[in-house]
Amino acid sequence: MIEFKNVSKVYPNGARGLKNINIKIEKGEFVVVVGLSGAGKSTLLRSINRLHEVSNGEIIVGGKSITKAQGTDLYRIRRDIGMIFQHFNLVKRSSVMRNVLSGRAGYHSTWKMVLGLFPKKDKELAIQALKRVNMPEKAYIRADQLSGGQQQRVSIARALAQEAKLILADEPVASLDPLTTKQVMDDLQRVNQELGITMVVNLHFIDVARKYATRIIGLRRSRF
Numbered sequence: 001m002i003e004f005k006n007v008s009k010v011y012p013n014g015a016r017g018l019k020n021i022n023i024k025i026e027k028g029e030f031v032v033v034v035g036l037s038g039a040g041k042s043t044l045l046r047s048i049n050r051l052h053e054v055s056n057g058e059i060i061v062g063g064k065s066i067t068k069a070q071g072t073d074l075y076r077i078r079r080d081i082g083m084i085f086q087h088f089n090l091v092k093r094s095s096v097m098r099n100v101l102s103g104r105a106g107y108h109s110t111w112k113m114v115l116g117l118f119p120k121k122d123k124e125l126a127i128q129a130l131k132r133v134n135m136p137e138k139a140y141i142r143a144d145q146l147s148g149g150q151q152q153r154v155s156i157a158r159a160l161a162q163e164a165k166l167i168l169a170d171e172p173v174a175s176l177d178p179l180t181t182k183q184v185m186d187d188l189q190r191v192n193q194e195l196g197i198t199m200v201v202n203l204h205f206i207d208v209a210r211k212y213a214t215r216i217i218g219l220r221r222s223r224f
């Protein structure tokens with residue numbers, strides 16, 4: 001599903017993000033990346049969908065080189081990759097439904113999205129996604145009316161509506177309390193087990209990593 005081939009990343013200011021990384025992640029794995037602050041976890045995760053460009057080496061996603069891909073090819077590879085951020089990245093003044101539907105944006109023309117013209121099938125997908133995170137009754141509430149944990153579960157629903165084959169979650173529970181952390185991690189686990197969506201998750205807490213991961217990757221000073 002994902003292969004890092006001798007990947008290195010040096011930031012323009014000279015900071016080293018990754019050093020000679022070789023990893024293979026198979027379809028359906030729940031991989032947790034752990035490491036101290038500055039170890040390179042975010043750089044690793046964000047290089048998978050090319051939010052960060054790597055300096056050397058190549059990353060293969062779903063059999064295709066995302067490193068070399070351009071134009072439509074890059075767009076298609078990215079469409080299969082859902083992203084979950086520490087601070088949820090929802091449009092806070094929009095409804096939950098509208099946020100989940102935004103996961104469908106990659107399937108339609110920009111003008112339709114600007115006008116909010118989503119086909120019926122998309123709305124059904126969005127409701128199904130909200131059901132999977134146990135939040136269908138919140139569909140028409142504004143996102144900023146929800147707790148942090150609920151907002152994070154909406155962002156999981158957005159990735160599901162996107163029909164992502166792979167979800168990258170960069171510190172998804174770093175802003176949450178222990179109870180909410182469990183709910184969000186349980187949702188990610190359920191999605192992984194029931195839908196077979198591959199997960200790559202960065203976490204600070206090794207106990208949470210142990211509980212959920214099918215494999216833990218430890219990063220230390222840009223290496224693993």
Ligand SMILES: Nc1ncnc2c1ncn2[C@@H]1O[C@H](COP(=O)(O)OP(=O)(O)OP(=O)(O)O)[C@@H](O)[C@H]1O
Pocket residue numbers: 011012013015016017035036037038039040041042043044
């Ligand atoms: N945009 C950037 N510009 C310059 N250097 C950066 C940038 N992003 C990260 N770095 C550097 O790259 C290295 C790895 O950082 P990265 O954010 O990937 O680590 P991390 O393990 O995710 O840490 P944290 O948990 O604190 O986010 C660090 O030395 C960091 O200072």
